[in-house]
Amino acid sequence: MRQKGVQPDKHTFPLLLKTLSKTIGHHPFMLYAQIFKLGFDLDLFVSNTLIPAFANSGFMESARQVFDESPFKGTVAWTALINGALMDMYFKCGLCEDACKVFNEMPYRNVVCWTVLVAGYVQSNKFQDALRAFWDMLLDDVVPNDFTFSSVLTACAHMGALDQGRLVHEYIESNKINLNAELGTALVDMYAKCGCIDDALRVFENLPVKNVYTWTAIIHGLAVHGDAIGALHMFSCMLKSGIQPNEVTFVGVLAACSHGGFVEEGKRLFELMRHSYNLKPEMDHYGCMVDMLGRAGYLEDAKQIIDNMPMKPSPGVLxxxxxxxxxxxxxxxxxxxxxxLVNQKPNDSGSYALLTNLYKMCQNWEAAAQVRKVMKGLQVEKTPGYSWIEVDGFNS
Structure with a gap:
């Protein structure tokens, strides 16, 4: 086109930018240079296409710069930034304030914007903020989608905010929202982590569709609540239904074996995971095996697991x-x-406390005093304990 002397116009560049956005390994800087040179950088259609082109290529700062310099900050431009995952990028980089600034400056907020905000807070472990954002969303007369519900239920699960979780569930039921596998899994997980395993089972049994994550959530819930037999029964039902377990599923069943004292079954499942399902054991699996063997008194076997692990044991395993x-x-x-443990975490007062307690139990007072002396020399201070209580639906 250029070789034949035909000059591109404002309609040419949006088409090129849209094509470029779908092409892996290319970036829009060369096109942007031509756009700027020809004076189309302030054109509404060109700038609204240029923003997602930069964002989709991973150049979020450039996308933001084009947006800031654009005189046309309409809904199209904002949607382009959302599609470019600007807020999501900020959240994933730990820049919550920047993400919130983008959100607060939006003249129009749809369900996508609100969902990114709620999910971003959850990703950043700001669970109370996620809950508040969800209720603000409803006050703004924006109808949540499945992703919004899943995110806010995850926040409830992490906080143990049962009352809030029940309110979300009631909203889902009163608005006759269909429970798909993802949303159902979030509800099962929320009730299980909030201590209501019966409610988790009730939701699970009524789900029309269950995937591996749904089965895994109920298996974990039963295991954590001490129902080892129930967890193993669910695992058996899962296999009979044709669902293939994943790595997280085996963490649940191994934890169940540990709490239930089913050592031989735990060993069998560990081998099943490796040889029948070709799943590579990770730290959590080794931790479950060590815990299971240790609880049953097989300390040498547990130590052998640690000695033969392909990775350095975590403080949790030790x-x-x-x-x-x-x-x-x-x-x-x-x-x-x-x-x-002390060598792994030399600044953690908990490790020293464990070792001190051991020396006290075997009445080795001199060694206990030496540990305290080392703590003092390294200026390691005890971390004060704290607990959460739920007041009016929020933890404090």
Whole structure:
């Protein structure tokens, strides 16, 4: 086109930019140079196409710059930024204030904008803010979608905000919103984590469609609530239904075996995961095995699991074996594990406290005093404890 002397106009660049947005490995800077050179950078249609082109290519700062310099900040431009995941990008980078600033400056907020805000707060572990944003969304007469509900239910689950979770569930039912597998899973998980396993089971049984995440949520819920037999029964039903378990599912069933004392079944499932489903054990799986063997008194077997792990054991894995050593009074192994914990987390007062308690149990007062001396020398201070209570639906 240029070789034949035909000059592009304001209709040419939007078509090129839309094509470029769908092409992997290309960026719009060369086109932007031509746009700027020909004076089309302030054109409404060109700028509204240029914003998502930059955003979809991952150049969020450039997308924001084009938007800031554009005199046309209408709904189209805002939608382009949302489609470019500007808010989502800010949240994922931990820039919550920037994401909120983008949201607050929007002249028009649809369900997508609100959902990004709620989900972003959840991703940032700002669960109370997510709940408040959800209720503000309803006050703004914006109807939530499935993704909004799933996000706010996740916030309720993490906070243990049962009253809030029930209100969300009531809203879903009163508005006759169909429970798909994703939304149903969020409800099951919320009730289970809030301590209402019967409600979780009721929702689970009434779901018309269940996927691997739904089954995994109820298995985890039953395991955490101490119903090891129920969790293993659900796992069996899951396999009979033709659903293939994933890595997280096996964390749930191994945890159930640990709490139920089903050592041989736990060993069988661990091998089943590796050899029948070709799933590579991760830290959580090894942690469950160590916890299971340790609880049952097989301390040497548990230590062998740790010694043969393909990765460095986490403090949680070491802590599981340390706790078992304390219960079964194997102070020699406990001391070894306790020292490993302290070396892993030299600034964590909890590790020193565990080792001190071990020395006190075996009446080694000199060693206990030495641990406290080391803490003082390193200026390690005890972390004060705290707890959450729910007041008027919010934790405080």
């Amino acid at each position: 802590g599981a074996l340390f706790g078992a050593c304390m219960v079964h009074k194997d102070f020699e192994m406990g001391e070894h594990i306790g020292i490993l």
